[in-house]
Amino acid sequence: MNHWESVDHHAVLRARTLLLGSGTINIHEAVDAYRLLAVVSPAVYLPRLAQALLEYGTADPRNPGTRLAVVTEAASAARRMEAAEPRRAALLRKALEACEQELTVLGRTEEARAVSEELDRTAGGEEGTR
16 A cells, blocks of 8 residues: 555645635644645655654743654754755754753753764764754
């Protein structure tokens, strides 16, 4: 079974209409739409999902545990992007930085250190990228 066979086509149409409509949508609606559309068209919608999740994770002063879940999903979306996607490195770096920050706030230093190491590998050891 391919990914199209398991997706509700009406939901896909609603998500696209929501995103293309002239009305204003909130970040929650955008994230939900991008989550669905990333299943059917990952090359197009994973970067948009990652960006929306980063905005959602940093825009609202919720508790660190909630922010961590959102920015972790953003990092996951960025990792799943095609390597040739020009925004991949920047989005992954931003998501990993946010993950590291939230893990540190939560006192989860070992996990924060592991994310920091991934961030260093992702940056290719370039100074000034963090």
